[in-house]
Amino acid sequence: MKKRTMETSLADHSPKLIRSIERRLFLRQGLSLGALVLLSGCELTDDQRVQKILTGMSRWNDSAQALLFSPTKLAPEYPESAITKPFPFNAFYSEEEVPDVDGRDYKLELAGLIRDNKPWRLPELYALPQTSQVTRHICVEGWSAIGKWSGVRFSDFLARVGADTTAKYVGFKCADQYYSSIDMPTALHPQTLLAFRYADQILPPEYGFPMKLRVPTKLGFKNPKHIMSMFVTNEYPGGYWEDQGYNWFSGS
């Protein structure tokens, strides 16, 4: 019998998503190759120029993926018996360096195209209607794990603060300096959560206290933890890994 490890293979459990991402990667690489062929008459050692063109192709690919995104298609949900224990810690720093946010004076700052940008304290956020999901977190590194997150549906929160939902992006800044952003259709997806709890407990620091964005339709790096502020904008906000060349859309 095949032994199951804690961090099960992405290919084992998410063949559809992997295939979809692989298709996009193939398309992107194909287009990148095309871009290089087009550039063959140019100075290929001009890194900046090549990088600019490849970035442009990647952004075009993002737009194509956004067009293919279905706002009603749901990510698979699982029974609680399928939850991965323990849920893996993953960050660009070690577990000992997890930011220690003080919940007593925490305020979620809002900016950009939001009517009511008064900051939110944790007791106010906890009082909003909450929902739970047991979904699979899929890391671009090639592992995945199932967990239970609870919080407020992000679309409800955006409606409550009067966010301009015709805007293109929602950006996030985090206590660990990480930053990321998502497209508005994904922000309004019914499974996108502003999560305050993991496994029915207040989100522990290692999983993103005081809150993380849980987006089961996207790869793990599009799920920022320790969110301190968010903004709605039409200006492309990028993200840390996205700015390093990872695909910005990174989802199904």
Next chain:
Amino acid sequence: MLLLVSALCATAGAHAAEPSRVGVKPMKMDEPMKTGMMKPGMKVGDVRKAAEKRDRELKPMIEKESGSAKKPKDPPERRTYN
């Protein structure tokens, strides 16, 4: 008495304006990143530098957009959960 009340109000106002506190567990900025996503040579401190750069780039537009968003006359009442 009035002076005392004013001083207290000013202190409370100043406290309310403080940003959320993040505890001191300094990251080892010069250490290599602890993720398989890194490229050779990437360090923990690179994230802060990139975030500050991106913040500087976005700030003028976000401020402009914040200013253009219509403010509500009667924002919905907020409850708290204890």
